[in-house]
Every structure is written in C-alpha cells, then in structure tokens.
Amino acid sequence: MTVLGAIADDFTGATDLAGLLARSGVRVRLHTGVPVAPPGDDTAAFEIIALKIRTAPRQTAIAEAGAALDWLQRAGAKRFFWKYCSTFDSTASGNIGTVAQALMQRLGLSQTIYCPAFPENGRRVFMGNLFVNDLPLAESPMKDHPLTPMRDSNLMRLLAPQVSGSVGLADRTFVAKGAAALRERIAQAGAHVVVDAIDDADLAVVARACRDMVLMTGGSAVAMPLPGLYLEDGTLSRDAAKPVAPALGSAAVVLSGSASAMTNRQVADYLARGAAAYRLDPVALAESGHQAALDWLSAQDLDRAPLVYATATPDEVRAAQQRLGVARAGEIVEAALAACAIRARDLGAQRIVVAGGETSGAVTQALGVNHMEIGPEIAPGVPWCYCVSQGTELALTLKSGNFGRESFFSDALDVLEAA
Numbered sequence: 355m356t357v358l359g360a361i362a363d364d365f366t367g368a369t370d371l372a373g374l375l376a377r378s379g380v381r382v383r384l385h386t387g388v389p390v391a392p393p394g395d396d397t398a399a400f401e402i403i404a405l406k407i408r409t410a411p412r413q414t415a416i417a418e419a420g421a422a423l424d425w426l427q428r429a430g431a432k433r434f435f436w437k438y439c440s441t442f443d444s445t446a447s448g449n450i451g452t453v454a455q456a457l458m459q460r461l462g463l464s465q466t467i468y469c470p471a472f473p474e475n476g477r478r479v480f481m482g483n484l485f486v487n488d489l490p491l492a493e494s495p496m497k498d499h500p501l502t503p504m505r506d507s508n509l510m511r512l513l514a515p516q517v518s519g520s521v522g523l524a525d526r527t528f529v530a531k532g533a534a535a536l537r538e539r540i541a542q543a544g545a546h547v548v549v550d551a552i553d554d555a556d557l558a559v560v561a562r563a564c565r566d567m568v569l570m571t572g573g574s575a576v577a578m579p580l581p582g583l584y585l586e587d588g589t590l591s592r593d594a595a596k597p598v599a600p601a602l603g604s605a606a607v608v609l610s611g612s613a614s615a616m617t618n619r620q621v622a623d624y625l626a627r628g629a630a631a632y633r634l635d636p637v638a639l640a641e642s643g644h645q646a647a648l649d650w651l652s653a654q655d656l657d658r659a660p661l662v663y664a665t666a667t668p669d670e671v672r673a674a675q676q677r678l679g680v681a682r683a684g685e686i687v688e689a690a691l692a693a694c695a696i697r698a699r700d701l702g703a704q705r706i707v708v709a710g711g712e713t714s715g716a717v718t719q720a721l722g723v724n725h726m727e728i729g730p731e732i733a734p735g736v737p738w739c740y741c742v743s744q745g746t747e748l749a750l751t752l753k754s755g756n757f758g759r760e761s762f763f764s765d766a767l768d769v770l771e772a773a
C-alpha cells in the first residue's frame with residue numbers, strides 16, 4: 355500500500371529523496387516521468403515520480419505535477435510530498451510555490467509547509483533565511499547557477515511572487531518548543547508556511563508536527579523521518595525486500611554537465627587521478643555538433659571510466675551563455691551528454707555516473723529509463739540506482755550539483771564495486 359506519494363522537480367532530487375527514505379529499510383520506487391500504465395497491485399510504500407520541471411514554463415510544471423498527483427492518488431496515496439531543491443532553486447516566477455499552490459487546489463487544502471533544510475549537506479533555514487554551509491544562499495556559489503541563479507536568501511521573499519495566498523514563518527523558537535507547539539504556530543501562520551530547521555533534530559520535530567498534513571513540501575531531509583514515524587504508529591510495516599544489485603560489466607563512464615563549485619572540484623580531482631577526459635565546449639558544439647565527442651568516447655577504454663564534461667567556471671559559463679543564450683547553451687550541453695550516455699551504453703558501459711540535475715534528466719530520458727530501484731548511497735542524498743535501458747541492466751547515479759565530496763566520481767565507482 356502506498357503511504358506517501360512524492361513528486362520531485364528534477365531527477366537528482368528524486369534520487370536524493372529516494373535514497374534518504376530508503377535508509378529506513380522501507381520499499382521506495384522511483385518512476386522517471388508519470389508512468390503510462392496505471393498503478394498495479396504491487397505499489398511500494400513510497401512511490402516517487404521524478405519530473406524535469408524546475409525551470410519549465412509554469413503551466414507545463416503545473417500540468418505535469420497534476421498528472422503525477424493523479425497517478426499517485428490512483429496508487430492509493432493519501433499523503434503527498436513536493437520535493438524541490440535544498441537551495442530552493444527556482445526561476446523568478448516559479449515553480450516551487452506555483453506548483454505547491456496548484457497541488458493544494460487539486461487536493462482542496464488551505465495550507466502547506468516549505469522546509470528545504472538539509473543539514474547533512476550544510477543547508478539550514480533560520481528565521482526564514484536559507485544558508486549553504488556558512489554563507490547565506492545569495493552569497494553562496496548558487497548565486498552563479500547557470501539556470502537558476504539565487505540572488506536572495508529570504509525564503510518568504512522568494513516564495514511570495516510564486517503564490518497568491520499568504521506567506522508566513524514558523525521560526526526556530528517554535529521548532530525548539532516541540533511538535534505540538536510548532537503545529538499550533540503553523541496553523542496560525544498563513545497558507546504557505548516556511549519552517550526553520552538547522553539540524554536533524556529540528557527536522558524530526560518538523561516531520562512529527564506535519565506528519566498528518568496531506569501535502570508537505572521541502573528538500574529531501576524533512577521527509578527522511580516520515581518512514582520511522584509511520585512505522586512507529588503502524589501505518590506502515592517494514593518491507594525488507596532490498597533491491598539486488600544486477601550483475602554488471604566493469605565498463606563505466608562519467609558524464610558531468612553540472613557547473614557547480616563542488617562539481618568543478620570533483621572534475622579536477624578525477625582529472626588529477628589520471629582519468630581520460632573530453633571537455634565539451636558549448637560554442638564548438640553549437641557550430642559542429644557532438645559527433646567528435648562520440649568518436650572520442652568510442653576510442654576509449656571504458657574499463658577505466660572516462661569522463662566527458664562541460665563543467666566550467668562561472669565566467670566560462672557566462673561567456674558561452676552570452677554567445678548562445680542561456681537556454682540554448684544548456685540544451686546543447688545536455689543533448690551532447692545524453693548522446694554520450696547512449697553511446698557508452700551501446701559500447702557496453704553498465705555503470706554511468708552523471709553530475710547535474712538538468713543533465714541527469716536529459717540523460718535518463720534519453721536512455722529511456724522509466725523506473726529505478728534504489729541501491730547503496732555514495733554520499734548523503736546520492737544513491738546508486740538500478741534500472742534497465744533498452745534491455746540493458748544499468749547502475750546509474752545522478753549527482754546533484756553540489757553534493758558529494760571532492761573524490762565523488764571515484765567514490766561512486768568504489769561503492770558499486772563493493773555492493
């Protein structure tokens with residue numbers, strides 16, 4: 355029986371949520387896109403639908419999230435979770451609040467909460483302001499994100515233009531008083547309530563206070579305590595069926611389309627380890643296409659997990675965007691990396707590491723993957739996922755731009771080796 359149905363605005367975010375929920379030992383199933391077939395009898399306790407709508411036009415985002423909600427309701431879910439980025443990545447007009455409001459309308463709700471905190475990855479919310487490690491969001495490297503540069507750290511100000519209802523705050527002084535006091539505060543705080551949390555203990559209080567809300571929204575970490583709460587009161591029984599790692603060949607590829615500060619360090623680390631690498635230049639791709647990258651990949655020893663990357667500094671990204679336009683630069687890079695993923699699979703690679711949320715969406719869609727089982731976690735919020743692409747079993751990991759330590763790419767391959 356499905357206890358919670360979740361909708362994620364991007365693919366890395368969906369695997370992040372899936373990995374954190376799966377820590378509890380309950381069954382989590384991840385669908386990429388809204389499944390075409392109606393739900394069967396074997397639905398998991400936690401069903402997640404990954405969408406690629408973080409930067410989509412508002413009406414597209416609302417329509418796709420609505421279709422996902424319908425499917426999850428048909429799967430039997432009575433409670434829902436809207437997952438977005440722990441750095442609140444959104445465009446000026448949406449889509450975090452926009453989609454939340456649309457889901458509220460469809461569910462007949464007058465209220466939801468917003469809690470992007472993910473303390474294990476340094477994201478904390480205090481007095482409604484989001485911090486990334488020791489910096490306010492707008493001073494963190496997120497200010498330079500290629501598609502969703504975050505130039506304000508105040509979540510209420512970010513949310514207000516995205517919704518028509520009132521925006522309020524349940525600050526940490528209420529969280530510190532425990533679940534009952536927090537619940538009371540939230541009830542009085544308006545339609546769209548930002549909730550503070552600076553550590554996992556705070557998130558446990560928030561989850562306890564909101565566990566019966568029909569719709570919660572946030573980063574993955576505020577959902578992490580939910581399986582424990584549902585197991586505690588018998589809403590859910592533990593399902594020990596762990597996905598079995600498929601037998602995989604040793605060929606692998608690393609594809610990086612994230613331009614985050616952390617991914618830049620991870621690419622540098624992997625290069626320093628002697629990895630064979632091909633750098634994608636968006637302007638050259640626009641002029642000549644990506645055949646040269648495919649030819650390079652075909653000549654590589656995939657047992658040594660070569661890297662194809664567009665990862666670049668903020669200045670380099672800006673220069674490419676000025677030449678090509680923001681959307682086109684992103685699309686060209688995503689298309690090239692998606693084509694590399696298909697080529698790598700066709701050359702026998704069954705281990706594919708992808709860095710970047712939009713990039714992961716493009717790669718996963720191109721591979722025609724429609725659902726994934728959740729395997730071992732490589733770093734907080736980044737699990738290996740097992741899936742099938744055109745009849746080939748694959749292990750795929752989708753790394754959010756800023757997640758993982760410097761050695762992430764080699765960590766990922768090591769973790770899979772040990773699985």
Ligand SMILES: Nc1ncnc2c1ncn2[C@@H]1O[C@H](COP(=O)(O)OP(=O)(O)O)[C@@H](O)[C@H]1O
Nearest residue numbers: 500612664666674684687688710711712713755
């Ligand atoms: N060198 C580059 N120049 C311009 N755009 C780039 C470059 N490298 C990557 N991009 C684009 O930037 C976007 C990065 O977003 P994403 O893949 O979501 O990474 P992250 O997870 O870091 O946010 C993608 O659309 C990608 O195609």
Ligand SMILES: O=C(O)[C@@H](O)C(=O)COP(=O)(O)O
Nearest residue numbers: 366367370439440711754755
């Ligand atoms: O919540 C998070 O930080 C991640 O799950 C996520 O959504 C990150 O997005 P990208 O950095 O665009 O991959």
